[in-house]
Amino acid sequence: MSKIAPISGFPEYSPGQRIVEQRFLDVIRETFELHGFASIETRAIEPIERLRSQGEDADKEIYGIARLAGGDAEGMRWGLHFDLTVPFARYVLENAGTLEFPFRRYQIQKAWRGERPQEGRYREFTQADIDVVDVGTLAPHFEAEMPLVVADVFEKFPIGDFVIQVNNRKLANGFYAGLGITDVAGTLRIIDKLDKIGPDAVADLLTAAGCTATQAQACLDLAAIRTPDLSFVDQVRALGVDHPLLDEGLDALAAVIETAAANAPGRVVAALKIARGLDYYTGTVYETQLVGHEDWGAVCSGGRYDALASDGRTTYPGVGISIGVSRILGLLFGHGRLAATRSTPACVLVAVTDEASRPASTAVATALRARGIACEVAPKADKFGKQIRYADRRGIPYVWFPRDDGDQVKDIRSGDQVAADPAAWTPPAADLRPDVLMGD
Amino acid sequence: MSKIAPISGFPEYSPGQRIVEQRFLDVIRETFELHGFASIETRAIEPIERLRSQGEDADKEIYGIARLAGGDAEGMRWGLHFDLTVPFARYVLENAGTLEFPFRRYQIQKAWRGERPQEGRYREFTQADIDVVDVGTLAPHFEAEMPLVVADVFEKFPIGDFVIQVNNRKLANGFYAGLGITDVAGTLRIIDKLDKIGPDAVADLLTAAGCTATQAQACLDLAAIRTPDLSFVDQVRALGVDHPLLDEGLDALAAVIETAAANAPGRVVAALKIARGLDYYTGTVYETQLVGHEDWGAVCSGGRYDALASDGRTTYPGVGISIGVSRILGLLFGHGRLAATRSTPACVLVAVTDEASRPASTAVATALRARGIACEVAPKADKFGKQIRYADRRGIPYVWFPRDDGDQVKDIRSGDQVAADPAAWTPPAADLRPDVLMGD
Numbered sequence: 001m002s003k004i005a006p007i008s009g010f011p012e013y014s015p016g017q018r019i020v021e022q023r024f025l026d027v028i029r030e031t032f033e034l035h036g037f038a039s040i041e042t043r044a045i046e047p048i049e050r051l052r053s054q055g056e057d058a059d060k061e062i063y064g065i066a067r068l069a070g071g072d073a074e075g076m077r078w079g080l081h082f083d084l085t086v087p088f089a090r091y092v093l094e095n096a097g098t099l100e101f102p103f104r105r106y107q108i109q110k111a112w113r114g115e116r117p118q119e120g121r122y123r124e125f126t127q128a129d130i131d132v133v134d135v136g137t138l139a140p141h142f143e144a145e146m147p148l149v150v151a152d153v154f155e156k157f158p159i160g161d162f163v164i165q166v167n168n169r170k171l172a173n174g175f176y177a178g179l180g181i182t183d184v185a186g187t188l189r190i191i192d193k194l195d196k197i198g199p200d201a202v203a204d205l206l207t208a209a210g211c212t213a214t215q216a217q218a219c220l221d222l223a224a225i226r227t228p229d230l231s232f233v234d235q236v237r238a239l240g241v242d243h244p245l246l247d248e249g250l251d252a253l254a255a256v257i258e259t260a261a262a263n264a265p266g267r268v269v270a271a272l273k274i275a276r277g278l279d280y281y282t283g284t285v286y287e288t289q290l291v292g293h294e295d296w297g298a299v300c301s302g303g304r305y306d307a308l309a310s311d312g313r314t315t316y317p318g319v320g321i322s323i324g325v326s327r328i329l330g331l332l333f334g335h336g337r338l339a340a341t342r343s344t345p346a347c348v349l350v351a352v353t354d355e356a357s358r359p360a361s362t363a364v365a366t367a368l369r370a371r372g373i374a375c376e377v378a379p380k381a382d383k384f385g386k387q388i389r390y391a392d393r394r395g396i397p398y399v400w401f402p403r404d405d406g407d408q409v410k411d412i413r414s415g416d417q418v419a420a421d422p423a424a425w426t427p428p429a430a431d432l433r434p435d436v437l438m439g440d
Numbered sequence: 441m442s443k444i445a446p447i448s449g450f451p452e453y454s455p456g457q458r459i460v461e462q463r464f465l466d467v468i469r470e471t472f473e474l475h476g477f478a479s480i481e482t483r484a485i486e487p488i489e490r491l492r493s494q495g496e497d498a499d500k501e502i503y504g505i506a507r508l509a510g511g512d513a514e515g516m517r518w519g520l521h522f523d524l525t526v527p528f529a530r531y532v533l534e535n536a537g538t539l540e541f542p543f544r545r546y547q548i549q550k551a552w553r554g555e556r557p558q559e560g561r562y563r564e565f566t567q568a569d570i571d572v573v574d575v576g577t578l579a580p581h582f583e584a585e586m587p588l589v590v591a592d593v594f595e596k597f598p599i600g601d602f603v604i605q606v607n608n609r610k611l612a613n614g615f616y617a618g619l620g621i622t623d624v625a626g627t628l629r630i631i632d633k634l635d636k637i638g639p640d641a642v643a644d645l646l647t648a649a650g651c652t653a654t655q656a657q658a659c660l661d662l663a664a665i666r667t668p669d670l671s672f673v674d675q676v677r678a679l680g681v682d683h684p685l686l687d688e689g690l691d692a693l694a695a696v697i698e699t700a701a702a703n704a705p706g707r708v709v710a711a712l713k714i715a716r717g718l719d720y721y722t723g724t725v726y727e728t729q730l731v732g733h734e735d736w737g738a739v740c741s742g743g744r745y746d747a748l749a750s751d752g753r754t755t756y757p758g759v760g761i762s763i764g765v766s767r768i769l770g771l772l773f774g775h776g777r778l779a780a781t782r783s784t785p786a787c788v789l790v791a792v793t794d795e796a797s798r799p800a801s802t803a804v805a806t807a808l809r810a811r812g813i814a815c816e817v818a819p820k821a822d823k824f825g826k827q828i829r830y831a832d833r834r835g836i837p838y839v840w841f842p843r844d845d846g847d848q849v850k851d852i853r854s855g856d857q858v859a860a861d862p863a864a865w866t867p868p869a870a871d872l873r874p875d876v877l878m879g880d
Contacts, residue, residue, distance in 0.1 A: 004534045007483060007518070010483035010485065011483075012481070012482055015478040015480055015539075018478070018479050019479070033814050034812070034813075034815075035809065035814070035816070036786035036814055036815055036816030037784075038784045039455070039459070039462060040452070041452070042452055043447060043451075043564055044484075044552070044564060062507070063507055063508070064505065064506055064507075065503045066503065066516075067554035068488070068503070068504045068519065068554075069501075069554065076506075076508070078447070079508065094444045094446070098454065100783070100833050104816065105455070112484070114507035114508075124484060124485075134819070139819060139820065141795075141798060142819075258799075263802060343540070344477075344544070345476065359699070362588075362703060363703070366588070366703045369474040369592070372474070373474075374475070375475075375476055376475070379579060380579065393540050394540055
């Protein structure tokens, strides 16, 4: 038998950490649903050639699967999905005949990538995506909607301060074109390195790629613009570049920032350096950072794409954003920032006086559960002190004592013990479920 | 590019079916937590030799995985788990130093088996398991607890009438031994075929295996015993077989039935034909059927095991039960028995009068969401009739009209339209979320 050991890149949580994760996923789901997104789940596998057709160097990331009994003859026809976007695009094409468009869906699932594991980056990880796709054309107002949903999620879960940075591909592309730069995509890829290598190195790369010093400086000036309001428009105009695509991009970004200012004030900025690596983005792009932890990189990103899902005749343009659930939790757990108040959902431990009276304790538990109070019956009729320590080790706040002369319940944190009726007693709302706390 | 097509055995739900599944999973999770079980999730993969060491013919069921870029050199070291019990046993051994015992955990995850797909049986499926494990010894009262949890789940979700059948391996083993049968395990395996091949064929197999006609008849008489109360004890005694292991089994089963009668009346029966195929069960075994659909087979089963998790020095005996979520939903969907009242979580569609006033509609949506009312803003400022049809096609019950002279909301089922304030209006509780309905 193989040695019991963790597998690198496949983290598993303790019961307490899992409570934190569940709370995060609950907040995400609840918020996605409040915004009218419907859940789907796709199978874990896709044909390998579909996975390969998306993304750069996809091969090295893909886990292929095959039935062991099938042997080499069957070969690897399928692989585990490495994101939720490729399967979603396939799901839309497969079910286009029965879905209602525009189709608003969310999807919270695991994905797998064979990359080198590092802090906040795993081989098995959970993502939470929303997308809106439509048939033929997609109204631009959907691009303004994504940051509202994300801001709503992050305001409800204690991850600390965050900022959703937004840019528009058309804006950058139009600006570069207006400057007379021909390799627009190449320029964007160089600008994307700004945070990593700094402005001087970027300027060198740009001139090496054929830009004049003036063009390179203008690109850097554009990338330096970052405003929480519409003032970015005048700042861009002041750079004196003109191009119809730039106008289009400025209008589109202004619309996103305006909607955000009205509905999620203080959470969204126009950040004109944001590029996003993936080539399929065609309009708005998003990248979210945790304030004070900018070096952790993006924890939630996405954008608009026009041609990701197409069956050759019909195109389904969309816009989406993806929360890196495992990434965020991995980073916050790794820095000791998040913890649950207990390691079990149980709010009450029902004590057992002696094994003969266990049925009375079980009856108390049944009565409490019927009223939504999670509880556990003590595993053994130990001395009460030992039963209390059992509860204490798990963080269970209350111990219930069934007694012939009337039951009592003890708050083991304060030591307060009061008479209680299992058909009527209710704990304070804050104790009913484990809570999630954020440390420094 | 590969043709877009379903993969046999890897079903995907429509958004409406997914709402039904989510409701079922919510009920399961909520109930597991009320009973004080803590959630864990394990990674999707285990070392292949660990998977192979469990279960008969495991090989043909296992999906191996390998990084495509790794090539043949890396080989397949890992496989997707085919149940949640094997990974759980490994998790317990790996984390024994930090877990609190007895450890009560639930686990709701997908598993994968390369079997031939058929109705209610898939290659990718979701299971919902609870187990209690302890160190060294496990108190028998945990065996009485499992059916209470399952009954609680199935009473809250509209799957129709169900019966949890319980037996005890010791009872059957002691009875066979008391009869003088030496191949106890072989006898059990033959009795397990009773539902499939009938009593005459079972009697033939038993005599072929070396039983006398009297022994075979006694085995069949035992298997025929099925009572909702403790009367099975006298019925077994009346068969005139004596063995200490039989006494032990009778006492243990009586304790389970007694607890069930007190806490989940009418849901549990002693059914002495229940064997369960898996060799690792050592005490109580469970098998749940949907009444009127006994031919669908078991939808929820499990039992007590004494040696599943062991590191050679310490043994962690446990008892568990597993709800076949995909199996139950697949069967009920297949027979058109379950449906959601709408295909989106949205309760309200906020109409858009013209694109210029979209911000006013978005502000209404933000206000409604802040009070927990899921809504969607109309995708296009079409004529109101068209916007109402948009809501109707998705089953969204309310359409909100922002108006300068005071907003109005229409129940599009009744046509009733009333004045409404987004800061105060609340839909009836029954409309807030999609509901799940059971048909005939």
